[in-house]
Amino acid sequence: MDIKLKLNGKAISAQCDADTILLDFLRERGCYSVKRGCDTSNCGLCTVLMDGKPILSCSMLAARADGHSIQTLEGLQEEAADFVGFIADQGADQCGFCNPGFVMNTIALLRENPDPTDDEIRAYLAGNLCRCSGYDGQLRGIRSYLNSRKG
Amino acid sequence: MITIQKYVRAQSLEEAWQLNQSKRNRIVGGMLWLRLGRGGVGTAIDLCDLGLNTIEETEDTFSIGAMATLRQLEQHEGLNAYCGGAVRNAVQDIVGVQFRNMATIGGSLWGRFGFSDVLTVFLAMDCQVELYKGGIVSLEDFADMKKDNDILVRLIVKKTPGKMVYTAMRNQRTDFPVITCALSNIGGEYRAVIGARPAKAMVIRDEKHLLPGDAKAFAAYAAENAPVDSNIRGSAAYRTHLIRVLVERAAKELGGM
Numbered sequence: 001m002d003i004k005l006k007l008n009g010k011a012i013s014a015q016c017d018a019d020t021i022l023l024d025f026l027r028e029r030g031c032y033s034v035k036r037g038c039d040t041s042n043c044g045l046c047t048v049l050m051d052g053k054p055i056l057s058c059s060m061l062a063a064r065a066d067g068h069s070i071q072t073l074e075g076l077q078e079e080a081a082d083f084v085g086f087i088a089d090q091g092a093d094q095c096g097f098c099n100p101g102f103v104m105n106t107i108a109l110l111r112e113n114p115d116p117t118d119d120e121i122r123a124y125l126a127g128n129l130c131r132c133s134g135y136d137g138q139l140r141g142i143r144s145y146l147n148s149r150k151g
Numbered sequence: 152m153i154t155i156q157k158y159v160r161a162q163s164l165e166e167a168w169q170l171n172q173s174k175r176n177r178i179v180g181g182m183l184w185l186r187l188g189r190g191g192v193g194t195a196i197d198l199c200d201l202g203l204n205t206i207e208e209t210e211d212t213f214s215i216g217a218m219a220t221l222r223q224l225e226q227h228e229g230l231n232a233y234c235g236g237a238v239r240n241a242v243q244d245i246v247g248v249q250f251r252n253m254a255t256i257g258g259s260l261w262g263r264f265g266f267s268d269v270l271t272v273f274l275a276m277d278c279q280v281e282l283y284k285g286g287i288v289s290l291e292d293f294a295d296m297k298k299d300n301d302i303l304v305r306l307i308v309k310k311t312p313g314k315m316v317y318t319a320m321r322n323q324r325t326d327f328p329v330i331t332c333a334l335s336n337i338g339g340e341y342r343a344v345i346g347a348r349p350a351k352a353m354v355i356r357d358e359k360h361l362l363p364g365d366a367k368a369f370a371a372y373a374a375e376n377a378p379v380d381s382n383i384r385g386s387a388a389y390r391t392h393l394i395r396v397l398v399e400r401a402a403k404e405l406g407g408m
Binding site for chain 2: 041
């Protein structure tokens, strides 16, 4: 079937099968930041933004993205660059596998709530799993970024 | 993982219903549970073009379209003001924001899942569902109906005056609940709803009129009358104990004790 969507700001037309998963569709188009983790809608690794909202691309049919806007980390490098250094400074990204999902969901969080409390950060990022760090590094990194903005 | 031969965005409920009469075809909600299944789907029927993704508030009701997401429920100020935040409390620990941006109220209710926080919290309210062919049915009756080939169009929450509280026990945040509990006083009737028993949620009414006076006695009554079982998340005995604790806490939070 034919679908049309905006991928990282660029209009594309493509063909896909009825059961092509958005994650595979995006990786076939070079968006390798979108990773397959649990494949059961639980880990947040495959997070992308659809019309600005974070969703799990492992559980979305590509056909459903027809007519919508999809953003991956490849298209949001500049916005991510603001805070990923703070996360790295805390040693939060150890193996780094979960990082793209964390970064995408953090972008969504900060767009929705530019000055979140620690509890709001924990709640928003609860759907992103990390096997290395125990989450404190990510929290410290985001807090440190938010503090830096306040001067 | 399921395979899908054809994907159709239905342009009317009638078209969706016609397609859904074939056993090989399936309505797609958030697709989070469906995709974990096995086997083949002939046609995946998507309702996303039918304008069912809204929560409409009137003087007397909230009309929640089947394609409204759990995140919309969580963020809807009017709905949460009416229920004292019970809906927000019920959905906020369901996996993560990304998941809740996809999971739909229609899929959550249609599945009548044992683990459903969503079914639990709405059974505590004065709710009906609209089925395309079946018409308006109380949510409690719908929960007991066998799944058929009808289509759930919307959930209707009546603004019957009352108070409600939602609580649940999870082994860890974002996991399936070990037990879910909602307690309400709607239109003067006290009811406890217990889910994740692990069977689907059931309503226990305060037939002995123990509330508002005796929270402990009503909690014991609820625990006695909620059949429970064991699974990987907890034993039957643990669940019974949790019901006693959570119902008593909820009753005290509800007030009047």
